[in-house]
Amino acid sequence: MLLLRNPKKTQNVLNKIRQSGKTIGFVPTMGYLHEGHLSLVCRSKKENKITVVSIFVNPLQFGPKEDFKNYPRNLRRDLALLKSAGADLVWVPQAADLYPEDFKTTVSVSSLTNSLCGKSRPTHFAGVTTVVSKLLNIVSPHRIYLGQKDYQQFKVIEKMILDLNIPVQAVMAPIVRESDGLAMSSRNVRLSPPARRQALVLQKSLKVARDLIGQGERSIQNVRQCMKTELDQASLGRMDYVEIVDALDLKPVVKLRSGQKVLAAVAVYFGKTRLIDNELIKV
Numbered sequence: 319m320l321l322l323r324n325p326k327k328t329q330n331v332l333n334k335i336r337q338s339g340k341t342i343g344f345v346p347t348m349g350y351l352h353e354g355h356l357s358l359v360c361r362s363k364k365e366n367k368i369t370v371v372s373i374f375v376n377p378l379q380f381g382p383k384e385d386f387k388n389y390p391r392n393l394r395r396d397l398a399l400l401k402s403a404g405a406d407l408v409w410v411p412q413a414a415d416l417y418p419e420d421f422k423t424t425v426s427v428s429s430l431t432n433s434l435c436g437k438s439r440p441t442h443f444a445g446v447t448t449v450v451s452k453l454l455n456i457v458s459p460h461r462i463y464l465g466q467k468d469y470q471q472f473k474v475i476e477k478m479i480l481d482l483n484i485p486v487q488a489v490m491a492p493i494v495r496e497s498d499g500l501a502m503s504s505r506n507v508r509l510s511p512p513a514r515r516q517a518l519v520l521q522k523s524l525k526v527a528r529d530l531i532g533q534g535e536r537s538i539q540n541v542r543q544c545m546k547t548e549l550d551q552a553s554l555g556r557m558d559y560v561e562i563v564d565a566l567d568l569k570p571v572v573k574l575r576s577g578q579k580v581l582a583a584v585a586v587y588f589g590k591t592r593l594i595d596n597e598l599i600k601v
C-alpha cells in the first residue's frame with residue numbers, strides 16, 4: 319500500500335496508473351475509519367483494478383461553531399485498517415497544499431442543498447463540493463464510492479458530476495450499522511454511554527416512518543409527528559430535523575403518492591455531536 323501526501327505527486331502517480339489501462343476506484347473519507355468506510359473500499363476493490371482512499375478532514379465543510387477541531391483522528395489506526403482491507407494507495411493531503419493562502423474558488427450546487435442538512439449547515443455542501451472537485455481532478459478515478467449514510471451528499475455530488483461533465487461514475491453503497499442498528503459514524507465515539515444508548519431513536523424513528531407508510535398512512539404530517547414522538551424518547555437528544563423528502567429532488571413531500579420514492583431523514587444533536595440517518599422508502 320502506497321502512502322502519498324503531496325497532491326502533485328499523487329496526480330502524477332495516478333496519471334501513470336490510468337495510462338497503463340488500469341481502472342481506478344476512489345473512496346474519499348475524513349478518516350477515523352469504520353466498517354462503513356471499509357465497505358466502500360471492498361466494493362471499489364471488486365469493481366476496479368486500483369483502489370485509492372483519501373483521508374482529509376476538510377476544514378471548508380465545517381461551520382465556525384462545528385466540530386472541526388474535535389473531529390476524531392487516528393492516522394496510524396486508519397492506515398492499518400486500510401492495509402488489511404487491501405487499499406492500494408492512501409492519499410493524506412495537507413490543508414495548506416489543497417488550500418493555499420490565495421485560494422479563491424468555490425463550487426456549489428443549488429436547490430438540492432437547500433433542504434435537510436443544508437438548512438442547519440448553510441456552508442457545508444459548498445465545502446464538500448469544492449473539496450470533492452479538487453480530489454476528483456487530482457485522482458481522476460473511473461468511479462467514486464460514497465455511502466447512503468450521507469444521502470444528500472451523494473445526490474449533491476452526483477449532480478455536480480453531471481452538471482460539470484466530470485468523467486466519473488458515482489456509486490452509492492448501503493448504510494453499514496452497528497449490531498444494535500445505529501448507523502456507523504466516526505462521530506459515534508464522541509457520544510457518552512447514555513447518549514450512545516439513546517441514539518438508537520434515530521433508526522427507530524425511521525422504522526416508524528417505514529411501517530406507517532407501509533400500512534397505508536398517506537399523511538406526511540402524521541408520519542412526521544410519529545417520528546418526532548419516537549425521537550422525543552431520547553431525553554439527551556435535541557432534534558435538528560425530521561423530514562420526508564422526494565428521493566430525487568430532496569424537496570419536502572406534500573402528499574404521498576403510490577409508487578413514489580421518498581427519503582425519510584433525521585438529524586439529532588447529542589451535546590455537540592450531530593448524528594444523521596435516513597431510509598429510502600417506496601410508497
Ligand code: AMP
Nearest residue numbers: 347348349354464465467468493494502
Ligand atoms: P466521512 O469519513 O464521514 O466523510 O465518510 C466518508 C464516506 O463514507 C462517505 O461517502 C460516507 O457516506 C461513507 N460512510 C460513512 N458512514 C457510513 C456508513 N455507516 N455506512 C456506509 N457508508 C458510510
